[in-house]
Amino acid sequence: MFTPNRQFRRAYRRLFRKDPAGANLLLLLAELADERGEVRFKTPFPESEIQKLMATRFDDPGAYQLEGLRK
Numbered sequence: 001m002f003t004p005n006r007q008f009r010r011a012y013r014r015l016f017r018k019d020p021a022g023a024n025l026l027l028l029l030a031e032l033a034d035e036r037g038e039v040r041f042k043t044p045f046p047e048s049e050i051q052k053l054m055a056t057r058f059d060d061p062g063a064y065q066l067e068g069l070r071k
Contacts, residue, residue, distance in 0.1 A: 020062040
């Protein structure tokens with residue numbers, strides 16, 4: 001289970017102000033990463049897999065997603 005620390009929350013907030021969908025992609029990849037911070041996909045070009053994961057994980061990819069830290 002991914003638990004964002006203060007540094008991640010600050011980076012997320014900073015990025016969210018500039019690009020909300022990009023910030024949520026960062027959050028998704030952080031949730032998918034293993035203990036070493038690596039994300040591995042089965043396909044060599046995982047764009048479609050990332051799109052499916054984004055659609056499944058976020059109802060609105062442009063909305064703020066970190067709980068308890070609404071803008």
